[in-house]
Amino acid sequence: MVDHRELFEDVTADLARAGFDIDRGPSGLRIGHGPHGVLIDWPPAEQAAADQPPPTEGIRAAVTGAVAAVLRESGYRVATAGPDGLLVTASRPLRVAAPDAPGGGGREPAGVPEQWWG
Secondary structure, three states: OOOOHHHHHHHHHHHHHOOOOOOOOOOOOEEEEEOOEEEEEOOOHHHOOOOOOOOOHHHHHHHHHHHHHHHHHOOOEEEEEOOOEEEEEEOOOOOOOOOOOOOOOOOOOOOOOOOOOO
16 A cells, blocks of 8 residues: 555645634544555444434535535545545646745746737
């Protein structure tokens, strides 16, 4: 299995910044390492906490969809994995800093000429 430790750390940090509960706890959402990337899914209903009923299929679908949207907006590749899981396979691309950004030194991408075809 390939070690996706950095990808895992980036994904969990981005989800935490977006307000998702990334710790093992009452939300039930699991984030783990897989052979091809980071797996995000739900535990079987039998593993739900005794004082917390498992989320309904509608809640699972809504949360999974929101997680996928946040990760895609952050620049990750996200594919479905199983009935209600996700596989995150690539980290976001490097961002080019604008020349006036703190730490500077970056440059803005060049624009496309109006008649680039000749």
